[in-house]
Amino acid sequence: MFMRVITGSARGSKLQAPDGLKVRPTSEMAKEAIFSILHFEVEQAMVLDLFAGSGQLGIEALSRGARFCVFVDQLRESQEVVRQNLQHTKLAEKSRVAAMDALAFLRSTNETFDIALLDPPYEQGLIDQALPLLVPKMSPGGIIVCETGKTESLPEQVGDFKQFKVYRYGKIKITTYRREEEE
Numbered sequence: 058m059f060m061r062v063i064t065g066s067a068r069g070s071k072l073q074a075p076d077g078l079k080v081r082p083t084s085e086m087a088k089e090a091i092f093s094i095l096h097f098e099v100e101q102a103m104v105l106d107l108f109a110g111s112g113q114l115g116i117e118a119l120s121r122g123a124r125f126c127v128f129v130d131q132l133r134e135s136q137e138v139v140r141q142n143l144q145h146t147k148l149a150e151k152s153r154v155a156a157m158d159a160l161a162f163l164r165s166t167n168e169t170f171d172i173a174l175l176d177p178p179y180e181q182g183l184i185d186q187a188l189p190l191l192v193p194k195m196s197p198g199g200i201i202v203c204e205t206g207k208t209e210s211l212p213e214q215v216g217d218f219k220q221f222k223v224y225r226y227g228k229i230k231i232t233t234y235r236r237e238e239e240e
Contacts, residue, residue, distance in 0.1 A: 060113050063089060065120030067146035074111040075134045082111055083176055083204060087229050091202055092117060094224070094233060095172060098200060099123050105170040105194075107159045107187060108177035112139035115174065119148040123172070129155045129162045159183070163190035171196045179206040188234075192216035201234040 060072040060082050074082045083091070091114065092099070099118050104126040106115030112135075115126040128139045136156045143149040155162050159177070173191055177183035184203050191201065192215050201218060203211060207230045213220050218234040225231075 060085075060111060062113075062117055062120045062146060063092065065117070065122065067116065067120040067148060070120075070146045072111055072113050072116065072142045072145070073138050074113075075132065075138045081178070083114060084226075084229070087204060087226055087231065088113065088117060090224055090226055090231055091174070091204070092121065094202065094222075094231070095200065098172060102171035103169065103196070105129070105168075105173040105191075107162070107173060107175050107191070108183065109139050109154075110135055110176065112142050112154075114176060115139075115152070116142055116146055116148060118172065118174070119151050120146065124151065126152045127155055127166075127168065127170075128152060129157065129159050131156070131158045160186055160190060163187060163194065166194060168194065169196050170194055171199050173199070173201045174204075175201065176204040180209060184209075184211055188212065188215040188218075192218050195236075197236070199236070203232045203234070205230050205232065 062070045100122040102123045104118045104123045106128045109128040109130040221233045221235040223232050
C-alpha cells in the first residue's frame with residue numbers, strides 16, 4: 058500500500074509498509090482525520106505510537122513538530138520498517154523503537170505521553186487491554202486516539218479518561234479519550 062507523510066518537515070516522503078496481512082496501514086483519509094483532531098496539540102508533544110506497524114502515525118506527528126515519539130511493535134519486520142521510514146524521513150533522532158509487546162511496554166515504561174496513538178489489529182480487544190495500562194502514563198492534558206473497525210465498541214471511561222468524541226470514516230472509527238476535567 059502506498060503511504061506518504063501528509064505535511065510538515067517530511068511532507069511528501071513515501072513510507073514503506075511491512076509485507077503481509079499482519080499490518081493494516083491507516084488510510085490517508087483516516088490519517089488526515091486523526092491529525093485534524095490533533096491539529097493544535099502536536100507541536101512539542103511527547104508521542105506514543107503503540108502497535109506502530111509502519112510507524113506512519115508517529116512519523117506524521119514528528120513531521121508536524123512533535124518533540125519525540127516512541128514506536129512500539131513486537132513484530133521484527135514492523136520494527137525494521139519503522140526504522141527505515143524514520144531514516145528516510147530524517148526523523149530518527151527524535152524517536153525510539155521499542156521492540157516489544159505493547160502491553161509489556163506499558164507495564165514497564167516510566168515515560169509520560171501527551172498523545173497516544175493506538176491502531177492495533179482490529180477485533181482482538183487489544184485497546185481494551187491497553188487502555189487501563191496507558192491511562193497512568195498520560196500527561197495531565199493528554200489525549201488518546203484509537204482507530205478501530207466501525208463495529209468495535211470501546212469502554213466509555215477508563216480511569217479518569219472518558220470518551221471525548223467518536224468519528225466515523227467508512228469502515229473505521231476513531232475514538233478520542235481525554236481526562237474528565239479536560240472536556
